[in-house]
Amino acid sequence: MRVALLVTCLADTLQPSVGRATVGLLERLGVEVAFPRAQTCCGQLHLNAGYPDVASTLAQRFVGVFAGFDAVVAPSGSCAAHVRTHVAAHADDPAAVATRTFELSELLVDKLGVTDVGSRFEGSVTYHPTCHSLRSLRLGDRPESLLRAVTGVELRPLADATECCGFGGMFAVRNADVSTAMLTDKLRHIEETGAGAVCACDASCLLHIGGGLERRGSPVRALHLAEVLAS
Amino acid sequence: MSAAASRNAPRLPFERAARIALQDEATRETVRRATATIRARRAAVVEETPDWAALRAAGEAIRERSVLRLDALLLRLEDAVTAAGGEVHWARDAAEANEVVVGLIMRSGAREVVKVKSLTTDELGLNDALAKAGVEAIETDLAERIIQLADERPSHPLVPSLHRGRPEIAELLREALGEPGLADDPESLLAAARQHLRAAFLRARVAVSGANFAVAETGTVAVVESEGNGRMCTTLPETLVTVMGVEKVVEEWRDLGVLMQLLPRSATGERMNPYTSLWTGVSPGDGPSSFHLVLVDAGRTRVLGDPDGRQALRCIRCSACVNVCPVYRQTGGHAYDTVYAGPIGAILQPQLSGEQGTSASLPYASTLCGACADVCPVGIDIPRILVHERAKVVRRSRPGLDGRALRALARAFSNGERYERAQRTARALQRPLVRSGRLRWFPGPLAGWGRSRTLPGVAPQTFREWWEERERGA
Numbered sequence: 001m002r003v004a005l006l007v008t009c010l011a012d013t014l015q016p017s018v019g020r021a022t023v024g025l026l027e028r029l030g031v032e033v034a035f036p037r038a039q040t041c042c043g044q045l046h047l048n049a050g051y052p053d054v055a056s057t058l059a060q061r062f063v064g065v066f067a068g069f070d071a072v073v074a075p076s077g078s079c080a081a082h083v084r085t086h087v088a089a090h091a092d093d094p095a096a097v098a099t100r101t102f103e104l105s106e107l108l109v110d111k112l113g114v115t116d117v118g119s120r121f122e123g124s125v126t127y128h129p130t131c132h133s134l135r136s137l138r139l140g141d142r143p144e145s146l147l148r149a150v151t152g153v154e155l156r157p158l159a160d161a162t163e164c165c166g167f168g169g170m171f172a173v174r175n176a177d178v179s180t181a182m183l184t185d186k187l188r189h190i191e192e193t194g195a196g197a198v199c200a201c202d203a204s205c206l207l208h209i210g211g212g213l214e215r216r217g218s219p220v221r222a223l224h225l226a227e228v229l230a231s
Numbered sequence: 232m233s234a235a236a237s238r239n240a241p242r243l244p245f246e247r248a249a250r251i252a253l254q255d256e257a258t259r260e261t262v263r264r265a266t267a268t269i270r271a272r273r274a275a276v277v278e279e280t281p282d283w284a285a286l287r288a289a290g291e292a293i294r295e296r297s298v299l300r301l302d303a304l305l306l307r308l309e310d311a312v313t314a315a316g317g318e319v320h321w322a323r324d325a326a327e328a329n330e331v332v333v334g335l336i337m338r339s340g341a342r343e344v345v346k347v348k349s350l351t352t353d354e355l356g357l358n359d360a361l362a363k364a365g366v367e368a369i370e371t372d373l374a375e376r377i378i379q380l381a382d383e384r385p386s387h388p389l390v391p392s393l394h395r396g397r398p399e400i401a402e403l404l405r406e407a408l409g410e411p412g413l414a415d416d417p418e419s420l421l422a423a424a425r426q427h428l429r430a431a432f433l434r435a436r437v438a439v440s441g442a443n444f445a446v447a448e449t450g451t452v453a454v455v456e457s458e459g460n461g462r463m464c465t466t467l468p469e470t471l472v473t474v475m476g477v478e479k480v481v482e483e484w485r486d487l488g489v490l491m492q493l494l495p496r497s498a499t500g501e502r503m504n505p506y507t508s509l510w511t512g513v514s515p516g517d518g519p520s521s522f523h524l525v526l527v528d529a530g531r532t533r534v535l536g537d538p539d540g541r542q543a544l545r546c547i548r549c550s551a552c553v554n555v556c557p558v559y560r561q562t563g564g565h566a567y568d569t570v571y572a573g574p575i576g577a578i579l580q581p582q583l584s585g586e587q588g589t590s591a592s593l594p595y596a597s598t599l600c601g602a603c604a605d606v607c608p609v610g611i612d613i614p615r616i617l618v619h620e621r622a623k624v625v626r627r628s629r630p631g632l633d634g635r636a637l638r639a640l641a642r643a644f645s646n647g648e649r650y651e652r653a654q655r656t657a658r659a660l661q662r663p664l665v666r667s668g669r670l671r672w673f674p675g676p677l678a679g680w681g682r683s684r685t686l687p688g689v690a691p692q693t694f695r696e697w698w699e700e701r702e703r704g705a
Contacts, residue, residue: 012693013657037698179598180682207687215683
C-alpha cells in the first residue's frame, strides 16, 4: 500500500520529529510512505481565521497534490478532520477523498488492523484526547489501545481529559489570556498524573501544551503518539 | 463583588472584557462550580434517555421546519391567537416592541408590572423603556430578581445570577428586603423572597412574559419555569402581555411533545419541567381577561436571510452549550456583552446586530472545540457558524496586522517552492530570538503566545529537508 504523508505545515516546520517518527513507524509496519513535496498547508488556519477564499484555494491545491494515492495519513486529528469536512468538498469525488484520509491511529487500527505496533517505551504516559480527534473524527479508544499495547508504557488517566487545552489556532494569540487560563488547568491536570510524558494525536495541540510545560520549567515531555509508537 | 457585573460597566470587546473577568478568582470559582453541577445533572438525565439521539433529531427537524416556514406559521399563529380572543402586535425592532408594550401598560392604567424571566425582553431593554415611562417592572424569577436588585447584567441565559455565590445573594437580599436578620441557608432565603414576591403577585394588574414556544396550529403559548412565578404571572393579573421573538413559533401542538422532553433535560438536568404554563387566548372567568402577543423581529429575519447562519434561530435557549463551554467556564458571562452568553451568544448576537460593535469579537471567543455542538438538543452546528461569522467580520473590517500576516502566509502556502523559501527566511529572521532551540519572545500580534508558552523555532532541519536528504542518500 502506498500512503502519502500529509506532514502538516506545523510539524514540517516546527516539529519535524513528529514527521520522522510517523515515517519510521509506518515503514517498520511495511507501509510504503510517499511525501508529495508540493504540499504546503491544508487551509484550516485560514478557514478558522475567517478567510474562506484562501482556504478554498488551498483546498483545491491540496486535492491535486494528494490525488492518486491509496491513502493519506496525517499525524494531526484536526488537519485530518479539516480534509474530511472541508477540503474533500473541493474534489470531484468528495466521498473518496474523505474516506481515504486518515489520522495516524485510524490508519493503524482501521486500515492496517494493528494495535500492537511492536514498540517499547519505558515510562509513564498520560493521554490527552484533542478536541478534533475526539468530537470530529470520533477516534474513541483507538489511540489509547495503541498506547496500551506498547511494552513498558504505564498509561495514567487524565482528569477532565476531554477539556480543550485552549489552543484553538489563532485563539491562543487573539484571546491569549483565556487560552492561558485553559492551558493552566490542563497542565495542572497533566502534572497531577505524575506521568513523565503527555501524549496526543495532534502536533498543534502538543505545540501548545509542550510550550506551556517548557515555559513553566516542567519536566513532563509532550510527545506525539507517533513518537511513542516509533520508539 | 465584580465591577464587570454592573449594568454601568463599560462595553468592551470579548478579549478585553475577558482579561478583566479572569482577574476575579472568586467569581470564576463560582462559575466553575455552578457549571460543573449543571453539566453533571444534564449528562446523567441524557445518559438515561434511551432514545436521546432520535429525540434530538426530531427536535432539530421540528425547529428547522419552523424556522424555514416562519412566514406562513406566524400568520397562522396570529389567526389562531386572534380567534381565541387574544390580540397580536408586530414589532420590527426593539424600539417598536417597547413602544407597543409601554402603550398597552399605559392604557391599562397600571404603573407596576410583574415579569416572568424573558431573555427577549432583556435583549430589547424593555425594563429601561418601562422605567422611562414611569412603570416599575418587578422581575419574579428569583435569579433575575437578584440581579435586578443588584443592578447587574445577566451572566447566564438561564440563571442570570450564576456569577453570584449564596453568601453574596444573602447579603443582597438582607439589604434589599430590609431584613438584616435573614439567615444564609437556601430555605430562609427562598422563604423571604417568596414573601416579597407574593405581595407583588397579589398587587399586579399587568404581567409581562416571554415565550418558550408558541404553537401556530392552536395559538397556544408556552412558558416553562421552575419556581411557579410564571404560573402566577400568567394567571393572576387582568392583562398579560407576552413578548416573543418571531423564531419561537412551532407548527403543531405535538411538536411540544418532543421539545418539552429535550428542554428540561438540556437546561436544568431535570426529566420534566416543574411548571409548564400553556394558554390559548383568553378564557372568560379564568386567568387574564386581556392577552396581547407581541411578535418581535429585531434582526431575526436578517439571520433568516443567511443560509449558513440561520441554524442559530433553532435555539430553544436551554444553555447546555453555555454550561459545557470551556471558554465560558473561565470567563463567565459578562465578558460576552450580550444577554445570550456562551457559544450560542457568540453566533446569535453578532447576527442579530449585524456583526457590529462588541458583537464582532464574539465569534472569536471560541477554540472551536466542538463541545457545544455535541450537547445542542436541536443540532445547531455552532463551530461551523462561528467560522462563518468570522468570515463575515473579516469582510466587514479593514485588514489589520494579523489580516495582512494571514494574506502573506496564504501567498507562501500557494506553492511548494515559495513555502520552502518562507521556511528558510523565517529560520534566518528568528536567529536573534532563539535561545537553546526555543523562541521565548514574540513580536507584535504574536506577543500573547509568549505570555505562557515558548515555541520551538523553525527547525534547523525541517521535515522536508530531512526527507530530501534521505532520498538523496537512498
